[in-house]
Amino acid sequence: xxxxxxxxxxxxxxxxxxxxxxxxxxxxxxxxxxxxxxxxxxxxxxxxxxxxxxxxxxxxxxxxxxxxxxxxxxxxxxxxxxxxxxxxxxxxxxxxxxxxxxxxxxxxxxxxxxxxxxxx
Amino acid sequence: xxxxxxxxxxxxxxxxxxxxxxxxxxxxxxxxxxxxxxxxxxxxxxxxxxxxxxxxxxxxxxxxxxxxxxxxxxxxxxxxxxxxxxxxxxxxxxxxxxxxxxxxxxxxxxxxxxxxxxxx
Amino acid sequence: xxxxxxxxxxxxxxxxxxxxxxxxxxxxxxxxxxxxxxxxxxxxxxxxxxxxxxxxxxxxxxxxxxxxxxxxxxxxxxxxxxxxxxxxxxxxxxxxxx
Amino acid sequence: xxxxxxxxxxxxxxxxxxxxxxxxxxxxxxxxxxxxxxxxxxxxxxxxxxxxxxxxxxxxxxxxxxxxxxxxxxxxxxxxxxxxxxxxxxxxxxxxxx
Amino acid sequence: xxxxxxxxxxxxxxxxxxxxxxxxxxxxxxxxxxxxxxxxxxxxxxxxxxxxxxxxxxxxxxxxxxxxxxxxxxxxxxxxxxxxxxxxxxxxxxxxxxxxxxxxxxxxxxxxx
Amino acid sequence: xxxxxxxxxxxxxxxxxxxxxxxxxxxxxxxxxxxxxxxxxxxxxxxxxxxxxxxxxxxxxxxxxxxxxxxxxxxxxxxxxxxxxxxxxxxxxxxxxxxxxxxxxxxxxxxxx
Numbered sequence: 001x002x003x004x005x006x007x008x009x010x011x012x013x014x015x016x017x018x019x020x021x022x023x024x025x026x027x028x029x030x031x032x033x034x035x036x037x038x039x040x041x042x043x044x045x046x047x048x049x050x051x052x053x054x055x056x057x058x059x060x061x062x063x064x065x066x067x068x069x070x071x072x073x074x075x076x077x078x079x080x081x082x083x084x085x086x087x088x089x090x091x092x093x094x095x096x097x098x099x100x101x102x103x104x105x106x107x108x109x110x111x112x113x114x115x116x117x118x119x120x
Numbered sequence: 121x122x123x124x125x126x127x128x129x130x131x132x133x134x135x136x137x138x139x140x141x142x143x144x145x146x147x148x149x150x151x152x153x154x155x156x157x158x159x160x161x162x163x164x165x166x167x168x169x170x171x172x173x174x175x176x177x178x179x180x181x182x183x184x185x186x187x188x189x190x191x192x193x194x195x196x197x198x199x200x201x202x203x204x205x206x207x208x209x210x211x212x213x214x215x216x217x218x219x220x221x222x223x224x225x226x227x228x229x230x231x232x233x234x235x236x237x238x239x240x
Numbered sequence: 241x242x243x244x245x246x247x248x249x250x251x252x253x254x255x256x257x258x259x260x261x262x263x264x265x266x267x268x269x270x271x272x273x274x275x276x277x278x279x280x281x282x283x284x285x286x287x288x289x290x291x292x293x294x295x296x297x298x299x300x301x302x303x304x305x306x307x308x309x310x311x312x313x314x315x316x317x318x319x320x321x322x323x324x325x326x327x328x329x330x331x332x333x334x335x336x337x338x
Numbered sequence: 339x340x341x342x343x344x345x346x347x348x349x350x351x352x353x354x355x356x357x358x359x360x361x362x363x364x365x366x367x368x369x370x371x372x373x374x375x376x377x378x379x380x381x382x383x384x385x386x387x388x389x390x391x392x393x394x395x396x397x398x399x400x401x402x403x404x405x406x407x408x409x410x411x412x413x414x415x416x417x418x419x420x421x422x423x424x425x426x427x428x429x430x431x432x433x434x435x436x
Numbered sequence: 437x438x439x440x441x442x443x444x445x446x447x448x449x450x451x452x453x454x455x456x457x458x459x460x461x462x463x464x465x466x467x468x469x470x471x472x473x474x475x476x477x478x479x480x481x482x483x484x485x486x487x488x489x490x491x492x493x494x495x496x497x498x499x500x501x502x503x504x505x506x507x508x509x510x511x512x513x514x515x516x517x518x519x520x521x522x523x524x525x526x527x528x529x530x531x532x533x534x535x536x537x538x539x540x541x542x543x544x545x546x547x548x549x
Numbered sequence: 550x551x552x553x554x555x556x557x558x559x560x561x562x563x564x565x566x567x568x569x570x571x572x573x574x575x576x577x578x579x580x581x582x583x584x585x586x587x588x589x590x591x592x593x594x595x596x597x598x599x600x601x602x603x604x605x606x607x608x609x610x611x612x613x614x615x616x617x618x619x620x621x622x623x624x625x626x627x628x629x630x631x632x633x634x635x636x637x638x639x640x641x642x643x644x645x646x647x648x649x650x651x652x653x654x655x656x657x658x659x660x661x662x
Binding site: 160198224237 | 440545
């Protein structure tokens with residue numbers, strides 16, 4: 001199976017990119033191994049407790065992708081700066097389950113093993 | 121005393137605007153009543169637990185402004201969408217002390233009573 | 241479909257990203273342009289669209305939200321993202337996103 | 339200093355914000371331009387800076403970070419933001435930020 | 437009465453900016469509030485928006501919901517984007533460069549988010 | 550070896566994008582990594598950056614810290630911004646439109662953050 005990596009840099013709601021990434025990833029999961037790397041402001045996407053009144057809940061969409069087998073990882077430097085601190089296993093008490101915080105070196109590894117890369 | 125209102129729309133670290141707003145507000149507090157309205161992604165600024173390794177801690181800068189008398193308020197719709205839920209008194213367990221969540225109508229009230237307005 | 245270059249454009253006309261995307265397309269041997277998000281505003285440039293007959297796909301929900309219609313030669317697939325994924329998984333394809 | 343229009347520009351040249359800022363300045367009777375953040379890149383347009391002798395202030399820390407120097411006629415105050423606040427508090431001044 | 441000129445210069449739907457500016461303008465209608473569409477902001481003037489499939493609020497409906505809000509569009513921005521020949525939201529007044537700039541300068545506050 | 554072309558099209562310091570792109574390129578040097586400066590990204594090529602007063606990392610120092618990284622600048626973007634006559638970071642290779650576009654297309658992945 002080919003691997004697709006999606007890199008995101010925007011947080012939820014501020015732009016359409018989180019929604020677009022969800023739409024791509026949810027279809028890609030049928031034919032690709034899907035990695036999603038949350039970089040810069042995108043580390044806000046997995047925050048728990050999101051309650052948008054007019055938009056789809058981005059956090060839940062990404063949790064669904066993780067549940068379906070996508071590897072969703074957030075940049076440790078960006079996350080720590082923004083107040084998301086990782087436990088030893090990369091999980092974060094502020095994050096929805098299944099999405100972990102990891103070093104930027106993991107992005108390089110994802111890229112090395114990817115057949116297709118999309119930055120949104 | 122004149123009143124200055126600063127409106128922010130970017131989160132911390134992603135741009136220089138939070139820092140600039142701090143620099144303006146910290147000097148303005150000597151001669152203005154200062155209001156700061158955190159809108160869209162700027163509702164991330166007061167998140168507790170920020171630990172940037174290479175930048176100044178934005179959360180702490182804004183808490184300092186609040187301690188010095190600035191009225192710092194975050195938009196309720198934007199905050200709820202992003203996972204910051206307000207208690208009845210507008211405080212938020214995820215937020216640094218002294219910064220409250222409020223309705224967008226409070227922005228209109230701030231503007232009505234302001235002598236100068238800066239959007240960054 | 242071998243060696244197809246897929247250009248996913250999500251930025252409006254006149255943006256630096258849209259300009260670069262279109263210039264890269266001109267250097268590609270087998271390009272296809274996927275317009276989503278604010279990228280669908282590029283459909284307003286009808287001359288541009290005529291340059292790439294049958295090579296432009298537009299995302300229906302993004303078109304409708306913005307009050308746009310696709311002109312001649314532009315395809316509006318029922319499931320834009322499904323088609324995008326199918327093209328991406330094809331052997332030899334490349335994806336460029338702007 | 340009465341009725342002074344203060345233009346705080348934080349966007350680089352060629353941006354829509356910078357363009358609009360400069361056009362508004364031309365319609366102002368007593369403008370002063372404060373360049374901070376990426377706005378200091380506007381100093382590279384020396385012809386533009388010569389149009390507003392003594393009317394342009396640039397933020398020192400933003401200049402130095404970006405490897406820029408202020409040319410003739412551009413003031414680099416020791417505390418840019420202190421001066422900005424002093425101008426803002428003056429009776430009759432207005433602030434426009436881009 | 438305090439007058440506020442809200443400047444929108446980014447395209448609707450792709451970012452939350454347009455929705456944010458519209459909401460801010462909507463709560464400001466007790467003041468003398470104007471919304472100025474400029475650069476990519478003029479795309480908001482396109483008629484026939486239907487955001488139900490995208491599952492987000494219809495932004496042109498917000499314009500109709502607040503008739504107190506004056507809505508201006510910068511005509512040169514419309515021309516540059518090929519919008520002048522298109523159907524436009526009726527609420528929108530077209531202004532040339534000179535008038536647009538003058539109104540933006542004349543308000544007590546100019547707010548570009 | 551996988552080749553990656555990182556495109557930077559926003560100005561350094563005003564946003565975190567430049568820092569983000571540089572860090573991503575830095576961790577990619579085991580692959581064949583190129584950083585392409587385009588549009589406002591070419592401001593990163595200005596010599597003499599000193600960010601100590603701004604209290605943020607010096608971004609041009611990062612270019613020197615990773616000599617494995619190939620750094621290209623799009624010459625027309627430099628010209629448009631009046632930078633061609635300025636002192637530039639020595640690490641940066643200038644490329645014309647044609648060569649810049651060809652290299653961007655040739656890499657296995659083009660990443661514009």
